[in-house]
Amino acid sequence: MTSTVPSHAVAAVDPVLLETVREALLLDGAAVTDERIARAVRASGHVLGAAGTLHAVRSIRAELTGLGPLQHMLPATGLTDVWINGAREVWWEAGNGPVRVASPFTNDDEVRALATRLISAAGRRLDEAHPCVDVQTPDGMRVHAVLPPISTGGTLVSVRFRHRDVITVEDLVDSATVTRQVLDLLLAATAGGANLLVTGSTGAGKTTVLNALLSACPAHERIVLIEDAAELRPAHPHVVGMQARHANVEGAGAIELAELVRQSLRMRPDRIVVGECRGAEVRELLTALNTGHTGAGTVHANSADAVPARLAALGALGGMSSQAVALQAGSALDLVVHLDRRGSRRVVQAVSLLEEAHGALHMNPACSYNGEGYTPGPGWDALAQLAQRGEQS
Structure with missing residues (x-):
């Protein structure tokens, strides 16, 4: 289009x-x-x-x-992503899927200049020595840029925009992301201290849903957010955040997520949240959740059934065997909320309980989306029990 x-x-x-x-x-x-x-x-x-x-x-x-000549072409509301594929192609998404628009750039030098400025605004360099860079700008944009010849079609720029307004639980129902019945169960389970893992592909709405669920945490809790790029903003009175830091141009000064999880344990957290588990930090999170802390995180996964394999792969990056991951995750994590994209919609595709048996992780489906509503699975009663425990706490 x-x-x-x-x-x-x-x-x-x-x-x-x-x-x-x-x-x-x-x-x-x-x-x-x-x-x-x-x-x-x-x-x-x-x-x-x-x-x-x-x-x-x-x-x-x-x-x-701003985004230079693109700035005044952008939609006033709903914008989530902009993609610049060299000087000839510009796409954006504002809630109805990717849309191609006429490019305002006349040559790749203009695109490269824009990319360099955006990256520089975040204190990083984009040049021949650093041709692939991912940053968060001071105003909250996530910017990723790739220069030729690494990019074969001109300078590539991907921009993701932070939501101006915090998405509420009511918004999740209004947008048909989840039904009221399933949402109420998830909110009650979260309030009761259930440990959550929100999964899905890029852009499936993991951060949005986790944001809303964290807003349901009891007001007396202290929530510590740990992220690679600060995106979570739950509507909660006591939230503190820490953000990882990339190495400088000399290759020094990096602070990884795993280190921030360890630091959070000294901050008297009631709930530790890792915005996105990509590697060894999953070991630190599972360790924390097995030592009396409550928490949550997100993981990229193709489906709810693929979560055990994804956790095993991430744990291996932290030096854990698959059996160790299964034992740790089985006792640390209660619920897996998996999201999927259906056209322009984001949908809670499945809710499952994560269980360990004989040194292996298994998914116990509580419900799955069938296109019109949710079909209960064998884990439905266990989900209801978690919710009931939360309502009584």
């Missing part, structure tokens, strides 16, 4: 004016605001008039802090 550039798109600003304003704004190092930009435009000596000044302010702000 292809669309044309919206009528409100703003053409590129005069490069001389842009550089003049950029230098003026850098003099005092204060935050870039529309008022400061307008003042710098007027001081530059360019006679633009009211409409021309407004146009220049919007364009310059986009060039300095």
